[in-house]
Amino acid sequence: MxxxxxxxxxxxxxxxxxxxxxxxxxxxxxxxxxxxxxxxxxxxxxxxxSRDLMLDLLLEETLQEKKARTRAFLVSDLSFREKIARFIDAVVDWGLNYPYLDNFIISETARNPDKIKSFCAKDNVKSSDLIREGLEAEIKKGAIAPISAEHFMVNLVAMCNYPLLAKSVLQTIHGMTDAAYQKFLHERKNVIYASIFNEDMPKIYEKNGN
Amino acid sequence: MxxxxxxxxxxxxxxxxxxxxxxxxxxxxxxxxxxxxxxxxxxxxxxxxSRDLMLDLLLEETLQEKKARTRAFLVSDLSFREKIARFIDAVVDWGLNYPYLDNFIISETARNPDKIKSFCAKDNVKSSDLIREGLEAEIKKGAIAPISAEHFMVNLVAMCNYPLLAKSVLQTIHGMTDAAYQKFLHERKNVIYASIFNEDMPKIYEKNGN
DNA sequence: CTTTGCGTTAACAAAATTGTTAAACAAAAA
DNA sequence: TTTTTGTTTAACAATTTTGTTAACGCAAAG
The missing domain is CATH 1.10.10 (Arc Repressor Mutant, subunit A)
Incomplete structure (x- = not known):
């Protein structure tokens, strides 16, 4: 052959x-x-x-891989704070490779709303459900101000993903070089963790820091 | 004629x-x-x-309008907390009308990085500079944990914009109706404010709440 | 060596999309 | 009424892009 x-x-x-x-x-x-x-x-x-079928396959594969690399931490038996730390770390690292994945999904979904439904149908467990228990414990301790699990997750994902999505825009606005923006993104891991827990992220997870 | x-x-x-x-x-x-x-x-x-020229015009006009409606509050002589409250309110309200504007800019910028530069060239004052003084005062008071103005603004904009951008995705994941998602977005105004200041947003700004 | 079958390529066909143009039209001006 | 001017339309041309197909190549199997 x-x-x-x-x-x-x-x-x-x-x-x-x-x-x-x-x-x-x-x-x-x-x-x-x-x-x-x-x-x-x-x-x-x-x-x-066809081009469309290839797109479906790419999305399927890539979402699967992202989920395995990020969401996996939320279902683990780590402590709540460790879960969040590793999740932030993984999502930002992932996004450094594929910053436009979310953007792509959003556009595809606008063009064909049913497509995303078939993807979501597979995992019927919402990520907010995975952290609710731990979150409520932190709230009860007084470590985190009262907030619903849904809003908490959206805040978290937003702070991780938005700067990746909007890389080219933010970079231009702030007049940053590529290197400076990379550094900025790595800093964010700690910033995001700190904005949630009011304390620095354990150093272990800042493996790619600059 | x-x-x-x-x-x-x-x-x-x-x-x-x-x-x-x-x-x-x-x-x-x-x-x-x-x-x-x-x-x-x-x-x-x-x-x-041509189609391209129309796009340029639409972007130009729409970004101008968004800036007038949102960023205006940051340059006002309101108190820091009022600035932030009104900014959140305006950005979310704006996004309810044009949720995909950011998505559009991101895609266009990926296709033609120079285009966004010409847009940004016009306002050379970074929004992070507009709130730095007020932010540092809050940090000195101990009301907000230490954070750079750049990270603070990115967090703020991310929490406001991301759920608008990702509307169709989040709505599907969480199994929300359009009405439920609208309500969720309005709730977010207070959630975002509270996650920054650890206290509820003044009721005045929740004008569109449900 | 010949055959078989998958991988690869160039050439072709079809559809979609943008941009142009000349003619039609409608209302104000002469 | 006739002319003029800006607006609108249908038809056309050019380009881009996707999808198909028949032929070619090459390595393993017979």
């Missing part, structure tokens, strides 16, 4: 993810993807049938 | 803004815009020359 098909398929997916989720090119054409991967455009149809 | 050209131009802009910033259809075609406005597609070229 000719070449190894599996490798080519992986290559195309890899490069497509870079275009969509890393570079934020929401409307990357099949030609652009093929160029990025250095293969003939027809191969995209050979392996994925 | 035929019809009133100014009115038609306004109509097209209005409907285009709805498609782009309200419905989140980032790639709305000139045909879709024309349909939405109930006019012939050629009129879009008659009034705006």
């Amino acid at each position: 000719g070449n190894d098909g599996v490798q080519t398929e992986l290559l195309i997916k890899e490069k497509a993810k870079i275009l969509f989720f890393q570079k934020g090119l929401l409307n990357a054409t099949t030609q652009q993807i093929a160029d990025e991967a250095g293969v003939n455009r027809a191969l995209i149809h050979y392996y994925f049938r | 035929g019809n009133d050209g100014v009115q038609t131009e306004l109509l097209i802009k209005e409907k285009a803004k709805i498609l782009f910033f309200q419905k989140g259809l980032l790639n709305a075609t000139t045909q879709q815009i024309a349909d939405e406005a109930g006019v012939n597609r050629a009129l879009i070229h008659y009034y705006f020359r």
